[in-house]
Amino acid sequence: MTWALASGLVKNLRRVAKLKPLDWLYLAISAKELAWARLHHIRGTPESIIKGLQTPSDPDGKETKICLRDLDLKRMAWSISVAASRMPWRSDCLIQVLAADRWLRRHRLRGEFYLGVAKDAHGDLVSHAWMEYGEIVVPNGETRAYHVLIGPPRRWDDLNCLY
Secondary structure, three states: OOHHHHHHHHHHHHHHHOOOHHHHHHHHHHHHHHHHHHHHHHHOOHHHHHHHHHOOOOOOOOOOOOOHHHOOHHHHHHHHHHHHOOOOOOOOHHHHHHHHHHHHHHOOOOOEEEEEEEEOOOOOEEEEEEEEEOOEEEOOOOOOOOEEEEOOOOOHHHOOOOO
């Protein structure tokens, strides 16, 4: 074993040792949600996935407020990103958004879904999906570089129109 490999292993073990029981719980929930999201992604059509991400949790379109002490949103976003990087299957941005959406809806919360595009350094078009809930963004990362193609649906009540 080389010195660099051993050093990296020790560094990772120190990070793992610092995790709290609640971190482990959130990582386990994230792994479960990512597995569900991957299966949903395989079975669903693009139209059904996007429609599902834009559909309100409540049939009447009014979200129920809950006490956020039951859900640590920063820990949720962190755990989804960490678990996604260690899954044996592809868990890119859309899979992470599906996992976060399902987790939030279980707590009667609804994030705002975005799908954007940008050009990379070679001029190729790249896409990115993300979900926002307040200041929390899943997956973690920079979103300002992307031009939004699909955003949250607008409701007539949200429009400041004069009749």
